[in-house]
Amino acid sequence: MAVYWHRRDLRGVDNRGLARAVTVDDGPVVPVFVFDPTVLEHASSIRVACLLEALEGLRAWYRERDADLLVARGESSDAIPRLAAEHEAETVVWCEGYSGLAADRDRATTAALEDDGVSCETVHDAIHHEPGSITPNEGDHYSVFSYFWKKWRDREKRDPVAPPTANDLATVSGEPLPSLTELGFEKPNAGSTTNSDQEPTLQLPTVTQDAARDRLESFCADDIYRYEDERDVPAADATSRLSVHLKWGTIGIREVYAATERARERAETDDQRANVTAFQRQLAWREFYAHVLAFNPETVTENFSGYENEIPWRNDPDELAAWKAGETGFPIVDAGMRQLLAEGWMHNRVRMLVAAFLTKDLLIDWREGYDWFRRTLVDHDTANDVGGWQWAASTGTDAQPYFRVFNPTTQGREYDPDAEYIREYVPELADASADEIHGWQDLEPADRERVAPAYPAPIVDHADRREEAIEAFERARETSAE
Template identity: 65%
Template sequence: MGIHWHRRDLRTSDNLSLARAAESGDPVVPLFVFDPTILEHATPPRVACLREAVGALREWYLDLGSDLLVEYGEPSDVLPRVAAAYDADAVYWNEDYSGLAGERDRAVTAALEDEGFVCKTAHDAIHHEPGSITPNSGDHYSIFSYFWKKWRDRDKREPVDPPEPTDLAAVPSADDEVSTDSESIEGIPSLSDLGFEEPDATLPTVTPSAARERVSSFCSGPIYEYEGTRDYPATGGTSRLSVHLKWGTIGVRELFEATQRAADRASSTTDRESVESFQRQLAWREFYAHVLSYNPGTVAENFSQFDREIQWRDDPDELEAWRNGGTGYPIVDAGMRQLVDDGWMHNRVRMLVASFLTKDLLIDWREGYDWFRRKLADHDTANDVGGWQWAGSTGTDAQPYFRVFNPMKQGREYDPDAEYIRAYVPELEAATPDRIHGWHELSGTERERVAPSYPAPIVDHAERRERAIATFKRAKGTE
């Protein structure tokens, strides 16, 4: 027997570790473990998505006459027990790259090897494993453009097939009658069992079939408009695949192959360039995974070194206004409310709200990272740490500290008709775009007349921009 331990690879197609387990010739026992240590860092939106994906995965195995074993406990205790129960020769899994995952995997490896079991791992979540794309000196790139040139030119592996029914073990519980109701899948703990409340957000469907439908829809047309529409949050021009990449309900090779087919079908150079623009975003995801793999401490520490400590401000009221979407800067507030309502936020707006927190409010990027971690269904440690440190001018290839997003200008440029803003800030529903984008310039009387329940700006952007630049200059030792 072989055990395949599913983690953030909640699919059977294009799953490298699962395919290798099937190729071994031994019947494969699929396993998922709800890890209490990992769950301590989880939140309702993510656990809800996780449960749904695990449920869909279990149904797939049941349809093939096997089953997904679902356990709860420390993996270093569960894996040796399951391996012994099935007289396994080896345990297979796909690598993860966060510090917490690394600690878990080292403990599991030690526990399994102590009992005489062989551990076999694969790099499945990214195309090129950490250490495979490097500068002439050093273990990883810290400037994306250099990484991108090599990533783009490297061959990508083709997707791998799912296992056949004959590759799978006859897990005893497969003969039991199983409810497929998404709210109550037998054998899968409920949210309350796992210690979580129902999420407030309206979440997407997170299953392999939903992921494939999304890939097919995106690559059949919107990908050719991606370069021109991806920065406009009202257009729906992004792929919305981040949550599927987070939970592994789509494989990176399958997705990349779909984009390559789209490039082959492109009718113009512009269309092909738009496809490459999307592929570049996939490379950003991988770049941050490489950075985190070599710098796990950046979850809590600045990547960049400063001559002095950055003098972040501690202002609970301003932080709360930012969290609640009550800053008086319409596109910032729309983004923060989308985060709570949808468990997701458009990428351009993610940059804007992060800049507002770290520059206008001069509040530590770690506060923003923590809030995103709590609310995002697609929270990925590498991506979110990388993105927040980029916005806070503390990370790899970061936004220069003297470039501070102007939220009103950004709103005019990327949401000119205020369609996105009005979708999430109903207080401004009746206001004209000019009034919305000029909100900071209106008098108190005008604001009261236009949108009496929407707040005035909590800060003056121009003043706060100058203060942020001066603060970073001091930290850099240039003032």
């Protein structure tokens, strides 16, 4: 008998670790999940709410097969050996994680199991090509994405794996899942910067295997053919919205890739095929950052670039608070931050804009922004978020050059020309024209009062702050080189 330890792979279909557990020993598989307090210390109420929904869906999937998902609470290094002993398991199987936290947890659990005479086996599942399998001639990973992408796209991808049958699974019965409160979290609520008397409702996605598959099928039937053309337009909502499902593993990456290949086969034009490739390139970015983090776990708290203490971050608490609340007076930035508060999600182009605004216009340490995203995003993924934040802050691998500073006004005009997205999330500007919204920074105070009296004036002057940021980064680079 084997124990299969679910972590961020909350599905039965296309799960390489679960498939391996079925074959590793004679006897049925006992599926388990552990609420580890060390891991939960880094969680948030919004993500734990999604986790519990995904677990309920996974438990229902097992129960349809006359099995169950067993749950335990405690340090993994204590709980997993205990569960293995209770079921007389000879082997415990799980899927690899790529963060430093996951590596520490796995080392401790492996040592405890080996002390008990139980063997361990880990499987790469969350990405196509495990860290160390796509490398330059010298070094353990690529630090420039374009080189990684050339090799990634030409590598053969594994096919999805079949789910276990009912006969492969142990007949067990588990305890009810703990509630948010029992795990030490409050019910997540939507943030609001309006004066509405009605409590806002947080619009969380449905995080289940069925919802993931429905979303994938819908995306590959239509939006994928316009992906490259519309993915940067937040009002178009043409992105896949699969990030939360890939984060929790309610769908497998091989199933996603196979669906995109089928979409390519159905494509009728070269332009449609190019759009499919553009989406696959984003899957490669996700994998690129996983490789970088696996070999550089310290980048969760340290600059990848190496100049750690030289950047003179201003870290103004009032400006940070305004950014978090979506009250900066820069409409496209505030729309993104309010979408985050309302949905626990933000359009990817806008994620880049708000990150650039925080680190360059406000010169606030990227770690403050990363921490806020960690607390508020439903799809927070350590590798992706660290990579994205350090890219915006010009401190990471293959990062945005420090002298290229996004102009939020120009970006708003380019990607939300009619201000549809801005008006949706910033109701104070609902009656303003697109020109007034995009020209907000240049309006006279009297005109701002006339157009939208409840919306704040810009908290900084972008042109001035751009010059300050460039000078600060130039000094930091010079100091680090001395």
